[in-house]
Amino acid sequence: MxxxxxxxxxxxxxxxLSRWTPKTCSSLNAGAFWTSVTRRGLHTKPSMPPCDFTPERYQSLAYSRVLEIHKQHLSPVLTAYFPEPLLLHQGHMEWLFDHEGNRYLDFFSGIVTVSVGHCHPKxxxxxxxxxxxxxxxxxxxxxxxxxxxxxxxxxxxxxxxxxxxxxxxxxxxxxxxxxxxxxxxxxxxxxxxxxxxxxxxxxxxxxxxxxxxxxxxxxxxxxxxxxxxxxxxxxxxxxxxxxxxxxxxxxxxxxxxxxxxxxxxxxxxxxxxxxxxxxxxxxxxxxxxxxxxxxxxxxxxxxxxxxxxxxxxxxxxxxxxxxxxxxxxxxxxxxxxxxxxxxxxxxxxxxxxxxxxxxxxxxxxxxxxENLQENSQEVGTYMLLKLAKLRDEFEIVGDVRGKGLMIGIEMVKDKVSHQPLPREEVNQIHHDCKCMGLLIGRGGLFSQTFRIAPSMCITKPEADFAVEVFRSALIQHMKRRAK
CATH class of the missing domain: 3.40.640.10 (Type I PLP-dependent aspartate aminotransferase-like (Major domain))
Structure with a gap:
C-alpha cells in the first residue's frame, strides 16, 4: 500500500473499483532441528499458546486412502501445500487440528477467508x-x-x-x-x-x-x-x-x-x-x-x-x-x-x-x-513491528509490508540484488514453520512472499508465537545455507 x-x-x-506434536513432519528430523538450534545458543523451542478446545477423534478415511482418491478422482493441478499435504479434521477459532490430533495456529485463514475464526459459536x-x-x-x-x-x-x-x-x-x-x-x-x-x-x-x-x-x-x-x-x-x-x-x-x-x-x-x-x-x-x-x-x-x-x-x-x-x-x-x-x-x-x-x-x-x-477491526489494528501493528526486526536481523528477509492483519514478508537472496529466494529454499522455511505448528500462506510472482492473514480474533501472545516460530525457521535455514 x-x-x-x-x-x-x-x-x-x-x-x-484470517494439541501440537512434531510427528507429522516425517520429512524433517525435528529432533535434529532443535538440537542444532539450541546448540548454537540462538533460540529455544517456541512454546505454543494454550487452547481450551479438544477436537473430536478422527474416524474417517485413512491418510493413504485420501491420497489415493485425490490422485484418481480430483483435479490433477498441483495446489496442495507441503510434500505431505495436511489432512485437516476440525477447526476452532484461530486453531486447526489434523487427522492425528496435531494442533496448528492458522495464520492464513483458508486463503484470507476465515475472518472471525473457524466455527465461531455465533x-x-x-x-x-x-x-x-x-x-x-x-x-x-x-x-x-x-x-x-x-x-x-x-x-x-x-x-x-x-x-x-x-x-x-x-x-x-x-x-x-x-x-x-x-x-x-x-x-x-x-x-x-x-x-x-x-x-x-x-x-x-x-x-x-x-x-x-x-x-x-x-x-x-x-x-x-x-x-x-x-x-x-x-x-x-x-x-x-x-x-x-x-x-x-x-x-x-x-x-x-x-x-x-x-x-x-x-x-x-x-x-x-x-x-x-x-x-x-x-x-x-x-x-x-x-x-x-x-x-x-x-x-x-x-x-x-x-x-x-x-x-x-x-x-x-x-x-x-x-x-x-x-x-x-x-x-x-x-x-x-x-x-x-x-x-x-x-x-x-x-x-x-x-x-x-x-x-x-x-x-x-x-x-x-467483538471489536475485531480494532483488534486487527492493535495486534496487526504489534506483529508488523516485530516482523520488521526480523527483516533487520536476516539478510534473506527483503521486505515486511502490510497494514492491520494483512501482512507480507518477501524473501530474497540478499538485500542488494532483491533477487527472489529460490523456491526450494522458501519451501523449506514454509515447511519448518508448519512443523512447529504455524500455518502461513504463499504469494508473489515467484511464490517468494509469505502471506500472513490470521483470523481477526488473534491475540498478542499468539502473534509472539508466530514471530518466534518464523525466526526459528530462519535460523535453521541460515544454518543449512552455511553448510
Missing part, C-alpha cells in the same frame, strides 16, 4: 438455526434474510454505493463487475495492475496478471496490464512512500508527507493510456493492497479503498464475507445497476440464499460486537 498508489488514482480520477448458531428452517430458495421468491443482510451491508458503505448483487465467489463477483463496467460505459478495455490476482474464470483471467495463471488459450479479451506502484521492487519510491507502520528499507528523496514517486507512476500510467488501450476504457480494477482486503482487516478502516480516500464506482467482495461459506457480492451505484438491467436479465440461482445471508449477517455482527 503506497502513497503513490493513492495519488495515481486521485490524479487520474479513476475508481477502484456464526455456527446462525447457520444451524437457518439449516432447520429453510436451506434454499432462489431470488424469484423473497425471504427476509436477504433483505436484512442487504440493509446491514449497505449501511457500511458510503453513498452512492447502495445496490447489492449477491453471488457465490470472488471470481464470479469480478466477472459481474467487468460486465457492469462494460455495459455502463459502452467500452471494452479494462486495466488492472501487474501482479494482480482477480480470479481464474475465463473472464477474470484477463485481469489476473501473474504468469503462472496465464494460458495459451483465448481468455479475458480486452484486459490490459499497467505497472503497480511497488516501492520495494519498482523503479520509484522508498522509505517515505508507504501507508503502513513499517516502511521499506530502500531510501528515497521523498518527504514524509509528499511522495514524489507518485509523479513517475502517474506518467507511466498515462503511457499505458496512450499506447495500450482504446480512447475510452470501461474501467480500472485495483486492490488497495495487492491481495484480498476489507471487512475491517486493515484496522484503520472497514474498507481498503477508504485508506486511499478513493470512492469507487463498483466494489467486489468475497473471502471473509461468509467466514468460509461460499458467498460474494458486488456493490455499485443505482445508475450503474440500472445500466446493467437495460442490457440483460441477470440471475443467480444460489446468490443470496438463506443460509448464506444468515451466515453473512452473523459475521458482520461478530466483527462489530
Amino acid at each position: 503506497t502513497g503513490a498508489w493513492r495519488h495515481l488514482l486521485r490524479a487520474l480520477h479513476l475508481k477502484t 456464526v455456527n448458531a446462525a447457520a444451524q438455526r437457518q439449516l432447520g428452517r429453510l436451506w434454499h430458495t432462489s431470488s424469484v421468491f423473497f425471504h427476509p434474510l436477504i433483505h436484512e443482510y442487504a440493509e446491514k451491508l449497505s449501511a457500511l458503505l458510503p453513498e452512492p454505493l447502495k445496490v447489492i448483487f449477491l453471488v457465490n465467489s470472488g471470481s464470479e463477483a469480478n466477472d459481474l463487475a467487468m460486465l457492469m463496467a462494460r455495459a455502463h460505459s459502452n467500452s471494452t478495455d479494462i486495466i488492472s495492475f501487474r501482479g494482480a490476482y482477480h480470479g481464474c474464470s475465463p473472464y477474470t483471467l484477463g485481469l489476473t496478471n501473474v504468469g503462472i495463471y496465464k494460458m495459451d488459450l483465448p481468455h479475458g479479451m480486452g484486459c490490459r496490464p499497467t505497472m503497480c506502484p511497488d516501492i520495494f521492487r519498482g523503479p520509484w519510491g522508498g522509505s517515505h512512500c508507504r501507508d503502513s507502520p513499517v516502511q521499506t528499507i530502500r531510501k528515497c528523496s521523498c518527504a514524509p508527507d509528499c511522495c514524489q514517486a507518485k509523479d513517475q507512476y502517474i506518467e507511466q500510467f498515462k503511457d499505458t493510456l496512450s499506447t495500450s488501450v482504446a480512447k475510452s476504457i470501461a474501467g480500472f480494477f485495483a486492490e488497495p493492497i495487492q491481495v484480498q482486503t476489507g471487512f475491517g482487516r486493515l484496522g484503520s478502516h472497514f474498507w481498503g479503498f477508504q485508506t486511499h480516500d478513493v470512492l469507487p464506482d463498483i466494489v467486489t467482495m468475497a473471502k471473509g464475507i461468509g467466514n468460509g461459506f461460499p458467498m460474494a457480492a458486488v456493490v455499485t451505484t443505482p445508475e450503474i445497476a440500472k445500466s446493467l438491467t437495460k442490457r440483460l436479465l441477470h440471475f443467480n440461482t444460489f446468490g443470496g440464499n438463506p443460509m448464506a445471508c444468515a451466515i453473512g449477517s452473523a459475521v458482520l455482527e461478530v466483527i462489530k460486537e
Whole structure:
C-alpha cells in the first residue's frame, strides 16, 4: 500500500473499483532441528499458546486412502501445500487440528477467508438455526434474510454505493463487475495492475496478471496490464512512500508527507493510456493492497479503498464475507445497476440464499460486537513491528509490508540484488514453520512472499508465537545455507 498508489488514482480520477506434536513432519528430523538450534545458543523451542478446545477423534478415511482418491478422482493441478499435504479434521477459532490430533495456529485463514475464526459459536448458531428452517430458495421468491443482510451491508458503505448483487465467489463477483463496467460505459478495455490476482474464470483471467495463471488459450479479451506502484521492487519510491507502520528499507528523496514517486507512476500510467488501450476504457480494477482486503482487516478502516480516500464506482467482495461459506457480492451505484438491467436479465440461482445471508449477517455482527477491526489494528501493528526486526536481523528477509492483519514478508537472496529466494529454499522455511505448528500462506510472482492473514480474533501472545516460530525457521535455514 503506497502513497503513490493513492495519488495515481486521485490524479487520474479513476475508481477502484484470517494439541501440537512434531510427528507429522516425517520429512524433517525435528529432533535434529532443535538440537542444532539450541546448540548454537540462538533460540529455544517456541512454546505454543494454550487452547481450551479438544477436537473430536478422527474416524474417517485413512491418510493413504485420501491420497489415493485425490490422485484418481480430483483435479490433477498441483495446489496442495507441503510434500505431505495436511489432512485437516476440525477447526476452532484461530486453531486447526489434523487427522492425528496435531494442533496448528492458522495464520492464513483458508486463503484470507476465515475472518472471525473457524466455527465461531455465533456464526455456527446462525447457520444451524437457518439449516432447520429453510436451506434454499432462489431470488424469484423473497425471504427476509436477504433483505436484512442487504440493509446491514449497505449501511457500511458510503453513498452512492447502495445496490447489492449477491453471488457465490470472488471470481464470479469480478466477472459481474467487468460486465457492469462494460455495459455502463459502452467500452471494452479494462486495466488492472501487474501482479494482480482477480480470479481464474475465463473472464477474470484477463485481469489476473501473474504468469503462472496465464494460458495459451483465448481468455479475458480486452484486459490490459499497467505497472503497480511497488516501492520495494519498482523503479520509484522508498522509505517515505508507504501507508503502513513499517516502511521499506530502500531510501528515497521523498518527504514524509509528499511522495514524489507518485509523479513517475502517474506518467507511466498515462503511457499505458496512450499506447495500450482504446480512447475510452470501461474501467480500472485495483486492490488497495495487492491481495484480498476489507471487512475491517486493515484496522484503520472497514474498507481498503477508504485508506486511499478513493470512492469507487463498483466494489467486489468475497473471502471473509461468509467466514468460509461460499458467498460474494458486488456493490455499485443505482445508475450503474440500472445500466446493467437495460442490457440483460441477470440471475443467480444460489446468490443470496438463506443460509448464506444468515451466515453473512452473523459475521458482520461478530466483527462489530467483538471489536475485531480494532483488534486487527492493535495486534496487526504489534506483529508488523516485530516482523520488521526480523527483516533487520536476516539478510534473506527483503521486505515486511502490510497494514492491520494483512501482512507480507518477501524473501530474497540478499538485500542488494532483491533477487527472489529460490523456491526450494522458501519451501523449506514454509515447511519448518508448519512443523512447529504455524500455518502461513504463499504469494508473489515467484511464490517468494509469505502471506500472513490470521483470523481477526488473534491475540498478542499468539502473534509472539508466530514471530518466534518464523525466526526459528530462519535460523535453521541460515544454518543449512552455511553448510
